[in-house]
Amino acid sequence: MRFTVTYRIFADSQAEAQARAQEIALEQTVEIPRDLVPAGYVTEEILGRVEEIGPxxxxxxxxxxSYxxxxxxxxxxxxxNVVFGNSSIQRGLRVIGIDPGEEMIRRHPGPRFGIEGIRALCGRPRGGLIAPVLKPQGLDADALAELGYLCARAGAxxxxxxxxxxxxPMAPFRERVEKTAMAIARxxxxxxxxxxYFASLAGAPDEAEANIRFAKQAGVDGLLVMPGLVGFGLVARIARDPWLNLPVMTHPAFLGPHVLSPDTGFDHGVxxxxxxxxxxADISVFPNVGGRFGFSAGxxxxxxAACRDPRGPGLTMLPSPGGGMSVARAADMAAMYGADTVYLLGGALLRLGTRIGEGIAAMRAELDRADQARS
Known part of the structure; x- marks a missing residue:
């Protein structure tokens, strides 16, 4: 029934690490000194338990x-909050693993579609998926819709x-979503x-719900959400709504500080x-190796691996590396990531202008070659 979080503790000795672990168990639950923890239910059930510790x-x-x-x-x-609330403010502590356990998975079941569901929706039963990005900021709604049309025509x-x-103001959410959804449908x-078509969800907290429903009625196929800015709860709200029945793609904006320091925050896979x-989330976007963000191959x-781990939590989902992606790197990226991947393409395609379809076709050919080589 209990769920388990694995932490990396930076300490000079086993005794120091053991003491630190006991402090974390207190901090993440009762947040009072050990001698003040009430006996019975609070001590036996609520208080965190150090299950294992070692060098x-x-x-x-x-x-x-465990919690x-x-x-x-x-x-x-x-x-x-229990996983890494107050303790996230302390130095020398990093979350390197989470096992939600059966009960928390029942409460938070994970992706609605997962890898197989997304493949069914886009009609791509095998091979890497190609995902051009509609940009840059500053284009009006008509220009973005036209770009989406060209990408869809080319087989994205x-x-x-x-x-x-x-x-x-140059591309208001509702105008943009309506026009782009129509263009891609055409x-x-x-x-x-x-x-x-995954629209970037906009709106202040009191507007988000109406915008979600507007996007659904306008014909979007999914929503792009930035949990670092709008919260993981909004991702869950969309994923669990049977009326919406929309897949979610998450973006890493604002989450970088959670992973960049080696001795605080979270492991990248977590x-x-x-x-x-x-x-x-059904698709998780993250910075690609060799791009401008500095994530390593490891x-x-x-x-x-965490996105596609068959042990869960929930359905497997699609990793989506972006940044520095190009047709020239396609074979290397396919060898590194494999078939169950959404490959984001931005500037490399936009350089082609109205010939963007040629770039998408070339990327498709490279990914198909890689898929054939694997089989």
């Missing part, structure tokens, strides 16, 4: 602490708006394709894999 490397220890689902409650925010699988395009009708799956591999 990982010099100055580093791995500690697994009661009663402590986490039903809200995703409180689950995350997923067409996502850039995360920086939300509700600015292209699909002309080609028989199934390109999916943040961009496990937590996104728990929230209900870190990107860790993310992809």
């Amino acid at each position: 990982e490397a010099e100055g580093r220890f791995r500690a697994s602490i 009661s689902p009663d402590s986490a409650g039903a809200e995703l925010a409180q689950f995350l 699988d997923v067409i996502k708006e850039d995360h920086g395009i939300m509700d600015q 292209a699909n009708a002309e080609t028989g394709g199934k390109a999916l 943040m961009f894999g496990t937590l996104q799956r728990v929230a209900g 870190e990107c591999g860790q993310i992809a």
Whole structure:
């Protein structure tokens, strides 16, 4: 019934690490000194338990602490609060693994569609998925819609708006979503394709719900959400709504500080894999190796593995590396990430202008060659 969080503790000795682990168990639950913890239910159930602790490397220890689902409650925010609330403000502590356990998975079941569901929606049963990005910020709604049309005509699988395009005056959310959804639907009708349009969700908290429903009625195929800015709870709200029945793509904007320091925050796979799956994302965007953000091959591999780990939580989801992606790198990226991947393409395609379809076709050919080589 209990769920487990594994922490990396930076300490000079086993005794120091053990003491630190006990402090974390208190901090993440009762937040009072040990001698003040009430006997009975609070001590036996609510208080975190240090299940295992041992050395990982010099100055580093791995500690697994279990928590009661009663402590986490039903809200995703409180689950995350127990995982790494107050302790996230301390130095020398990093979350390197989360096992939600059966009860928390029942409460937070994860992706609605997952890998197989997204493949069914876009009609791509095998091979890597191509996802051009509608950008740059500053284009009006008509220009963005036309770009989406060209991408859909060329055979893109997923067409996502850039995360920086939300509700600015040059392309207001509702006008943009309506026009782009119509343009991509027209292209699909002309080609028989199934390109999916993911709109970048905009709106202040009191506007988000109305915008979600507007987007659904306008014909979007999914929503791009930035949990670092609008919260993981909004991802879960969309993923669990049977009326919406929309897949969710999450974007890493504002989440960088959670992973960039080696001795605080979260491991890359936990943040961009496990937590996104728990929230209900079907596709997780993250910075690609070799791009301008500096993630290593090992870190990107860790993310992809966490997205597709068959042990859960919930359905497997699609990793979506972006930044520095191009046709020239397609073969190397396909070898690194494999078929169950959404490959984001931005500037490399936009350079082609109205010939953007040629770039998408070339990317498709490279990914298909890689798929054939694997089989």
